Each structure stands twice: as C-alpha cells, then as structure tokens.
Amino acid sequence: MRKLPRGFNKLEKQRIKETLQQEGRVLFSRFGLKKTSIMELAKASGISPGSFYSFYHSKEELFFEIVEQEEESIKKEFMSVDLSQAEDTKQTMKDLLLQTFHTIENNALLKNLLFDRNYESMVSKLPPEKLDSHFKKDAASVDLILTKWKQSGVIRPIDSDTLAGLLRALFTMSLHKKEIGEDVYPETIAMLIEFMVDGLVVKED
Structure with a gap:
C-alpha cells in the first residue's frame, strides 16, 4: 500500500x-x-x-465499505423488532420482512450493487481477507437473528444456512421483476413473504 x-x-x-x-x-x-x-x-x-x-486500493473497495455501512443499518433496524412481544407474531414478521424488502429495494446503493454485474466487478477488486471478514460477519448476523427467534419460541427448527438462503432468495427478488411480471410483482412479493412466514412460525394457539 x-x-x-x-x-x-x-x-x-x-x-x-x-x-x-x-x-x-x-x-x-x-x-x-x-x-x-x-x-x-x-x-x-x-x-x-x-x-x-x-x-x-480501488473505488470498489470504497463502494464495498459504504454498502457494508448501509447493510449494518438495515440489520440493526431488523434486529430491533422483538417478535416475542408481538401480539400477532406472524403479522409482525410479515410486516418486518416486507418493510426490510422495500428498504433494500429502494436503497440506491444496494440496487446499484445488484444490477449491471456490479457485484461481480466489485468482488473481483476486493482483497480476499476483506471478503472473508464480510462473509463471517454476515454469518454471525444470521446466527444472531436465528438465536433470537429460537429463544423467543416463535419459529420452527431451522439451521442458519437455510434461513440465510431464504432471506437471500427473498431480498434478491427485485432482480427478477421483469421475469415475474411488473403488474403482479407487488402482490407476488407479499404472497411469497406470507407463505415464507407461515412455514417458519410455530402455529399459535
């Protein structure tokens, strides 16, 4: 350097x-x-x-650092919701996921990262140790979310990798808006979240 x-x-x-x-x-x-x-x-x-x-080292490294800050802000807000205190766990989780989805979709930096192959371009310019640190922090965040949800007794048994996969699948759906169909896109996302939460949350008495 x-x-x-x-x-x-x-x-x-x-x-x-x-x-x-x-x-x-x-x-x-x-x-x-x-x-x-x-x-x-x-x-x-x-x-x-x-x-x-x-x-x-590069503008991609600066971009990556800024994106990490944006992600941390979103994660902090996501984690601030206590599902164990919710009167309606399923509805609270649905609202949380939908709000987070819209936050990510409307974030200019995160949107730019996902489109035009910017993610691949950025990753190719980053030091391996920076990427490794990022992935470890991501894994730790998912573990924290899962632990919090499990401790509250609101979700079915599920491992961290599967939950991470579900969240990634949901939060990258905006990449496929045209394939899904722009007219039905909002309702599709809402229903996808509904089905996802119905499968995650333990049946309430």
Whole structure:
C-alpha cells in the first residue's frame, strides 16, 4: 500500500476517510459504481487522485465499505423488532420482512450493487481477507437473528444456512421483476413473504 503523503496527521486521515465515504455515498447513489471515477471521488473529497490510494486500493473497495455501512443499518433496524412481544407474531414478521424488502429495494446503493454485474466487478477488486471478514460477519448476523427467534419460541427448527438462503432468495427478488411480471410483482412479493412466514412460525394457539 502506498504511503500517505506528508502533512496528513491522524485527525486529517480520519476526516478524509469520512469525507470519502460521505461523498462516495452521494456519487455512487447518483451515478452508480461504473460511472463514478476515482478522480471525481478525490475531487469531491478535496484530495488528489493519487492520495485516494492511500485510503483505498480501488473505488470498489470504497463502494464495498459504504454498502457494508448501509447493510449494518438495515440489520440493526431488523434486529430491533422483538417478535416475542408481538401480539400477532406472524403479522409482525410479515410486516418486518416486507418493510426490510422495500428498504433494500429502494436503497440506491444496494440496487446499484445488484444490477449491471456490479457485484461481480466489485468482488473481483476486493482483497480476499476483506471478503472473508464480510462473509463471517454476515454469518454471525444470521446466527444472531436465528438465536433470537429460537429463544423467543416463535419459529420452527431451522439451521442458519437455510434461513440465510431464504432471506437471500427473498431480498434478491427485485432482480427478477421483469421475469415475474411488473403488474403482479407487488402482490407476488407479499404472497411469497406470507407463505415464507407461515412455514417458519410455530402455529399459535
């Protein structure tokens, strides 16, 4: 990794990195990953293009870090719902999944990640250790969700990998809107969530 240019103290490094993330979020949301250049990111953050590489190996790495922040925010909101306290467990879970689905679908950064092969492009530019760390955090998050749901006694026995697969299948359905049919898409998603929750939640007395 290139050395930081002289003159950047610890506080400046932190400020520049935060600015890169803030400006990156704006530019990536507006123009997408492919159409946003390192020169534009650097200019918006008040540094030279060469200095950009002192903070990130590539624009894909910056994009990935911003996406991780978006995902963490969504996970935090998802985990804040206590199903054990719900009067109607099934309806609460359906509402939670539908709200999370719409949040992901309407997030410009996450939408950009999924379309135009941006995911493959991004992954190919990331250090293996960063990807490995991300996948471990994802697995830990699913385990936490599953443990919380199991402890509340609201769902049937299911392993973490299967639950992760179900959630991934649901949250990537927006990629197939045209194949599903745009006219029936909203109702299809709602019914899919309904069937999914009916299969997960323990029958209530």
